[in-house]
Amino acid sequence: MRDERLFSLFEPIDSLTGIGPKLKPVFERLVDGEHVWDLLLHLPDRWLDRRVKASFEELVPGEVATVQGEVHAYKAPYTDRAPHRIQLFDGTGFLTLTFFRADPRWLQGQFPIGKERIVSGLITDYQGERQMSHPDYVLDPVKSERPPAVEPIYRLTAGLTNKRVHNAALAALEHVPDDLPEWLGNDLLTDRKWPAFKAALQGLHAPQSFDEDAFALCKERLAYDEALARETVFAFARLARAQKDAPALVSSIxxxxxxxxxxxxxxxxxxxxxxxxxxxxxxxxxxxxxxxxxxxxxxxxxxxxxxxxxxxxxxxxxxxxxxxxxxxxxxxxxxxxxxxxxxxxxxxxxxxxxxxxxxxxxxxxxxxxxxxxxxxxxxxxxxxxxxxxxxxxxxxxxxxxxxxxxxxxxxxxxxxxxxxxxxxxxxxxxxxxxxxxxxxxxDEKPPGRQPIETRVIADTRLDEVVDAVGRAMARDERVFWVCPRVDADDDDASAVQRAAMLQDWLKAPVGLVHGRLRGEEKDEALEAFRSGKTRILVATTVIEVGVDVPDATIMVIERAEGFGLAQLHQLRGRVGRGTRKSYCLLLYRPPIGDLARERLETLRRTEDGFEIAEADFRLRGPGDLLGVRQSGAVDYRVLDLAEHADLIPVARTDARYAIERDPGLTGERGQALSLLRELLSPLVREGK
The missing domain is CATH 3.40.50.300 (P-loop containing nucleotide triphosphate hydrolases)
Structure with a gap:
């Protein structure tokens, strides 16, 4: 049974003012959930500083800025495609506002000559002139109108504006109970300078001032809450396992x-x-x-x-x-x-x-x-x-x-x-x-494992690669040839087309294995390659793990720039398992970007899988690491593994200590941790 103090957070999302039957499915799609709490976990990606700048001289092209100036001039467009231009003056210089396909009567009503206006939007440079196209805000300072000092910016989906999502988040904040107990220790809160739970949510969705350090602390607090919730579940799993009887497998050495x-x-x-x-x-x-x-x-x-x-x-x-x-x-x-x-x-x-x-x-x-x-x-x-x-x-x-x-x-x-x-x-x-x-x-390799020489080669040298493959086959060596896709009429780097080309070029039987084959067909193709009936195997990434063929000395990977580092490393590991010198040839289609080039150079430089994994994690984040997505590592709602990884061991120690002291979570902090688990551990909410 859910604690009644959390009832308001788990009300349906359409209980919020402004979200009716039409918007309900749109919001649910955006926040990947159906409750008020899911909306609150949809945190802003960034925040805009909307404070009014002192003068136009401070404006920097490419930044969002808010300024106040007097309407100096209005220029009508000279063609249908040209914009209307409003010129503001603040005593230090001019700022031109541009409006495309605007109603001139509306513009003249909004910008009377000689009146002060506050505008906020993206500053651009056009032929040396500062401009702002279609301002986000146009306000009259005489009426004491001001934009928000800081505006949270959210990830959106079709059918929703940032303003609508922000207003919904403000309404959702009203559902956060004031009487939730603190589940973090005072020492941790003090040392880390973290705010209270509700204050952290407010500091992200409804900040009163622009303070990047404060935003980071608020998010870090909530990220730790999420890590602690999950680690508490893991600690319980360990405790339950420790209480379960199993055979003690004791034997002599x-x-x-x-x-x-x-x-x-x-x-x-x-x-x-x-x-x-x-x-x-x-x-x-x-x-x-x-x-x-x-x-x-x-x-x-x-x-x-x-x-x-x-x-x-x-x-x-x-x-x-x-x-x-x-x-x-x-x-x-x-x-x-x-x-x-x-x-x-x-x-x-x-x-x-x-x-x-x-x-x-x-x-x-x-x-x-x-x-x-x-x-x-x-x-x-x-x-x-x-x-x-x-x-x-x-x-x-x-x-x-x-x-x-x-x-x-x-x-x-x-x-x-x-x-x-x-x-x-x-x-x-x-x-x-x-x-x-x-x-x-x-993290060590047994003695005798052959180093693999890795080369990065443009696919314009394909004929040289095929010739090298032919020479290896003549020495009774075996070759893997990996393609990025199974079949594509317009792409000769697909497995089906490449197998046909190699068979014609090398005049030798070529094996083919890919994900569309039945299990028995895959096994037959792999067995034929292992036994030597075929000496070249064209495949997709279905062969990336476990296939052990000691006579395989060459791994060719086409369009290598499109693969992740972890996957390339796994594929490379299919060779170098025997006593002969082995090679991995990474074929790329030029030109390639800096990120892809860095990945290939990392693989060429090292065979250390853990170093490669760290590089992949740094370059691409956790979601693309092989096998991680299936295991649920990326279903955190707040915690960013690249940014908050250091919080996990702290949370693990915290959770284990709490469970050891209070296994039933009946004490004051234990009851608070139970609330946290309900809020932030999907393992609990989904009954796993």
Missing amino acids: EALNRVATSLPYKMTSAQIRAVKDVSGDLAEAHPMRRMLQGDVGSGKTLVATLAAVKAVSAGYQAAFMAPTEVLARQQYENIAALLGPLGYEVAALTGRDRGTAREGTLMGLADGSIQIVAGTQALFQEGVRFNKLGLIVVDEQHRFGVMDRMRLASKAAAPHMLVMSATPIPRTLAQAVHGDLDISIL
């Missing part, structure tokens, strides 16, 4: 050592740290929820495999879930190659399995003889039964929905869960996205 000593290489320090993190979690009697985040080729699968060994050694089974059959089969092959010789029973289960083979796998899972299984969503189908499932590993976790993970978790009472992501994202963004998970980061 011998099993892990047997696997480690069988490796043909030495584990990295990052892998060893991650194994310790996971082992510690598995030994606890409550469910592990940990994310293993690592760059392409950082060795996540080995860490997950050692976690599976720990589960099996404690008498339980482990299940690996991948988003596609090819990735699941690939995972199965890697795990079986490592653990099979040591006596572990490893199996695969995907939609491709039929008949006797499938029945044998199902029986082995049910009786426990199969200890580790790698599969797709087929793992959580109704007919699949586990004997004693203790650990779930979800690979490329952003490709699965929450319900997919829950269905697999339902195969056991309270299994431990490890999710893996090959998408490096900035640490602060990872906290925002995965706030309910513990995070282990693999």
Whole structure:
């Protein structure tokens, strides 16, 4: 039940004066909601200083300004396309007001010669003359008329003016209760110089003076409120998990050592740290929820495999879930190659399995003889039964929905869960996205991984690139060729057209894979490329994660300037997995802009996925980072991750401390935090 003190904020948006049946859907579309509170969360993008300047001499072209002057002259247009001109004089100079297609009688009534007028609008320069076209305000100072000292400017949609949205926001402010308790600590308010909650809303929607520092503090206060609301929900999730019983997977270190000593290489320090993190979690009697985040080729699968060994050694089974059959089969092959010789029973289960083979796998899972299984969503189908499932590993976790993970978790009472992501994202963004998970980061590459030489090439040199591809194929190497779209009649950089061209040019079979193919067709094309039946694979970005082909040495990406850095880095990671020198060729269509050039140069300069992610975050913001949008990181209403990222760890500490002191939120601050959660956490309002 919603607290009655919030009832007024959750009234329908058309309860506000001036919003009738016609405007109701327009406002709802603008604010992405249907309540008064949603309108208040639609904060201004900027504020205009409408204070009257002392003289025309202060006017700067390109800025909005408010001035007062005497009407000096009126000039009628000399052609239909020319504007009416009104000349104002303030003793220091002239300002010309221009009006196109205006009624001359209205103009002369508004601007009588010799009378003072206040005007406000955008200042421009025309042939060395200061001008203002169609002023936003025309006021008579004799009548004590003044524009607002500061005017909030909102993002709009068709059918709404800024004035109408502002008036609606002013009406919405009247619905904010005066008796809401303060949910922030006094120390934080004092240190940060933040206003109270209602004062922050008023300071943004109805400021009394133009003060950019005050606007920033008001927004920062509300951004922290939003971070705290979400972190409180995450803190509760952790608390609930800590109170849930799970099998403590305790086993001797011998099993892990047997696997480690069988490796043909030495584990990295990052892998060893991650194994310790996971082992510690598995030994606890409550469910592990940990994310293993690592760059392409950082060795996540080995860490997950050692976690599976720990589960099996404690008498339980482990299940690996991948988003596609090819990735699941690939995972199965890697795990079986490592653990099979040591006596572990490893199996695969995907939609491709039929008949006797499938029945044998199902029986082995049910009786426990199969200890580790790698599969797709087929793992959580109704007919699949586990004997004693203790650990779930979800690979490329952003490709699965929450319900997919829950269905697999339902195969056991309270299994431990490890999710893996090959998408490096900035640490602060990872906290925002995965706030309910513990995070282990693999920031080193195992020894032996080949560096990839990245070159940025104009597509006018396409013939040279194709010749280089032909030479690589003659050396029995394999080549990925990525196109930005599937098919377009007028674009030879589309996958279908490029595959046909390459087949004709190279006189060799060319594989083709894209999102319009059926699952089986994609798998067949990828398998043909892995096995060497085809040595060049033309694809869209469907191959950006997980496909492991050690003989692939060249990655060509056409129209690379149109891709995000994170996506380019993922695609580049498909090569350099064997012992041969590998290349990534970024083809661009000139000319390109400065931003696109900076992205390509960043990729050419470094292979560090986390450095690349930071650059992508800085250049493009969080919304475009691979996998982030699906996970909900960008559904903040106030908090700007690029601007307010430092608030998230503060809010996390604050929330955990509050929940530890008052788990039931029954105290004075706890009750206030409950109100905040209702207001600003979509996880609560949507019942997640």
